Amino acid sequence: MSTGRRPRREPPPTRFILPNPLVTPAGTDLVALGADLAPGTLLAAYRAGMFPMPVDPGKRRSKVAWYSPDPRGLIPLDGLKISKSLRKSVQRYEVRVDTDFRGVMERCADPDRAGRWITTEFLDAYEQLFDLGWAQSYETYLDGLLVGGLYGIRINNFFAGESMFHDATDASKVALVHLVDQLNDSGATLLDTQWLTHHLVSLGGYEVSRLDYLRLLAAALD
Numbered sequence: 001m002s003t004g005r006r007p008r009r010e011p012p013p014t015r016f017i018l019p020n021p022l023v024t025p026a027g028t029d030l031v032a033l034g035a036d037l038a039p040g041t042l043l044a045a046y047r048a049g050m051f052p053m054p055v056d057p058g059k060r061r062s063k064v065a066w067y068s069p070d071p072r073g074l075i076p077l078d079g080l081k082i083s084k085s086l087r088k089s090v091q092r093y094e095v096r097v098d099t100d101f102r103g104v105m106e107r108c109a110d111p112d113r114a115g116r117w118i119t120t121e122f123l124d125a126y127e128q129l130f131d132l133g134w135a136q137s138y139e140t141y142l143d144g145l146l147v148g149g150l151y152g153i154r155i156n157n158f159f160a161g162e163s164m165f166h167d168a169t170d171a172s173k174v175a176l177v178h179l180v181d182q183l184n185d186s187g188a189t190l191l192d193t194q195w196l197t198h199h200l201v202s203l204g205g206y207e208v209s210r211l212d213y214l215r216l217l218a219a220a221l222d
Contacts, residue, residue: 006098008133011039021049021068021210032066037125039132046153046160047221049214051194057117070210073196075161077188080180081204089170093148094141095178101130101137104149108163118163126162129153138175140166148172150179157188158220176203190220 016035024031031050035041045051045066054062082090105126109118129135134155140148148171150164159179166172183191192213196205208216 006133011043011132014038014041014044016041016044018044018048018050019066021214024068024070024210026210027070029067029069030065031068033063035064035066037064037121039125039128039134042125042129042153043134043155046155046158047217049210049217051160051162052122053117054119054122057119062119062121067194068210069195071196071207072210072213073193073200073205073207074213074216075176075180075191075193075200075203075205077180077184077191079204080177081202082177086170086173086177089174090177092142093168093171093174095175096139096141097178097182098130098136100139100146101135101151102127103146104137104139104151104165105163107146107149107165107167108151110165113165126151138179140168140171140175142168142171148175150175152179154188156221157186158190158192158217159183159188160192161194173203188220190216192217 019032021031050066050068052064052066055065056062105123109116126135134153135151136154137151138149139146147168148166150161150172152162153160164172193200193205196207
């Protein structure tokens with residue numbers, strides 16, 4: 001399996017002044033509306049503890065909402081819970097890194113999925129980040145077919161998990177296991193899951209306050 005660590009290029013800086021998430025009242029996730037999805041804006045937002053989602057995913061071009069959840073979901077890099085069945089699945093699948101980034105995003109954006117939010121505009125924006133070396137995909141294959149995976153943003157010792165999908169048992173979890181292994185090998189310290197789900201709790205996910213998250217983020221970006 002390749003490591004997927006590719007050269008990164010810094011894009012032009014954002015033309016917007018981003019808000020400070022700490023000004024947002026505790027327990028409120030939405031921080032701001034507007035701006036754009038240019039690479040410089042996206043990177044500035046992640047470095048400030050925010051991430052985007054469309055206000056109306058039913059439209060190709062929708063106003064962008066910026067979130068900094070309080071509390072924030074994390075996966076412990078030293079405490080990922082791997083069941084016996086998941087260990088067997090790890091041996092069953094092949095995992096590749098950064099060989100089909102667009103394909104993983106498109107599967108995560110499947111319109112038949114509940115809660116679908118990834119629009120064509122988001123696909124194009126994150127593909128630009130991928131081309132610049134900041135976005136990554138971890139892909140799970142069975143008999144040569146893409147059956148699961150995840151994608152996210154890597155900045156220094158920080159990884160922001162964006163979305164995952166699976167078409168076969170444990171396929172997305174296997175991708176996560178490999179992601180955690182590589183983050184540990186590379187010295188990363190923070191794996192952000194944005195909001196916590198029951199699925200992530202079963203893997204060891206936990207929550208921290210926005211203030212604590214921003215402290216952890218600052219250390220991971222230093």
